[in-house]
Amino acid sequence: MNTNVRVRFAPSPTGYLHIGGLRTALYNFLFARHNNGKFILRIEDTDQSRYVENAENDIIESLEWCGIKIDEGPHAPGDYGPYRQSERKDIYRKYAELLIEKEMAYYAFDTTEELDQMRERLQKSGNPSPKYDSITRQSMKNSLTLPNDDVQKLLDSGTEFVIRLKVPRRETIRFEDLIRGHVSFESKGLDDQVLLKSDGMPTYHLANVVDDHLMNISHVIRGEEWLPSTPKHILLYNAFGWDVPQMAHLPLIMSPAGGKLSKRNAETDGIPINTKDYRELHYEPEALINFLAYLGWSPGDDSEIHSVDELCRLFTLDRVSKGGAVFNHKKLLWYNDHYLREQSNHHLAARVKAIAGEGKMKDADTDFMASVIGLVKERVSKLDEITEMAAFFFEDPDHYDEDAIKKWKDDSPKLVSHYRERIEELPEEQFEAATLKHILEEVIKEQGVGFGKLMMPLRIAVTGQGFGPDLFTSMELIGKTSVISRIDSAIKKIG
């Protein structure tokens, strides 16, 4: 096994950490851990026009929330920094110029307008995707067509320029993708990619190759959207005379509506798109991670539940699938309720209190809250649902559920009143589930009715709902005084 595995997650800070990006990070992390390697975070902030202030922090916090630990990155010093590309600007320029020396790249002075004109002209003559390539570059303004003196003059006068990769005219570029196997591209389909922009910043293509080499990256594991630009990267590695890292292109995460999971088509399906949204909506990070791990990968057995540590042990790239995977929100919820139930009542009690709004729930006794949670936790799939489901333990019902109220019949007030009389006689310390149940049994016997005839109206009176946890245990928890006053107001309000 390779002992020098170094992989990187290289997001651009143009927004919050996308759920697809999170999975890419996760696979990189799992791969690194599985192979005793390093997981590196590199911030690809070379597009200054798209920079978003808080993005970098969000990326780091989101990864941390998920239990993905960064070995090297902007806030985790290592031997290969800096880990922000904007801070490496000079490096790229040096390497771009090296390429010019090697005649693998050239200066180009074309303005945006000239580029547009070229594309328009070519499009008119029937070329649907005009490229700046080995043919068109001959009629453009660059150091290949201009006399050396003119080039020097332009450079000296501070004229804006870019550096472009000189893509060979006819060459087949092949590489072995760890997930897809043999992949090949013809160079004639590639354009002379800009490597260094006119603002002096590198494009992704240059920066990524230079950094992966300088940072000693062994495996490039990234989304499939990068597959078509990989031949350009191979060309660059070859031009520099560097070894090409192992490549692995991950299948995309798709929206149920089809297409790459994006803000527009995912949120209409109720799928949060940013990792931060999952945190704010109180999803369990373990569930998200477990779910995401299985979106495009499986260990090959029938298992479904694994902790991050187990995933590290199990994860291998050869078990990553090739086809895109549709995000299945229901399954995420299934994972979520699994991880929720795994937690102790007391632990959950503290968490619920922390997220509860101002009110009795926030100030509740933790032991009491834990008992309540024991009753409701198997009925919810997300933490915040507990606050809704458990509300009646803390507050008297302020309204009665419409569907439930249909079970409140003409004889309900009478039956409920009988029960009320009986439990009122109970001393506080005997206000217990078993006793409460026993009394109900006696009442229905005396009245000659079935269980449900009293049960449902009682439930509605006490909880306001037609469903919920065991009523007797619930009443015990709510307490005698409150239960009786709830019965009284139900009889008054519903009739």
Next chain:
RNA sequence: GCCGCGUUCGUCUAGGGGUCUAGGACGCCGCCCUUUCACGGCGGUAGCACGGGUUCGAAUCCCGUACGCGGUACCA
């Protein structure tokens, strides 16, 4: 349009020539449990995109077709 990558139940997947009348999970449906709603247990529904090869034998290998997705920027 061109280039590339894909295609097993609705969804995520197992499967790498015979053990596949294709296995698991989510979902859905039914039954059981039950004071309700859940949990749980049991059972069920549903799939190898299509057409050609190769082979004694193909979900598995090859070639087409269709469909899907991605790319086609001085964005990543």
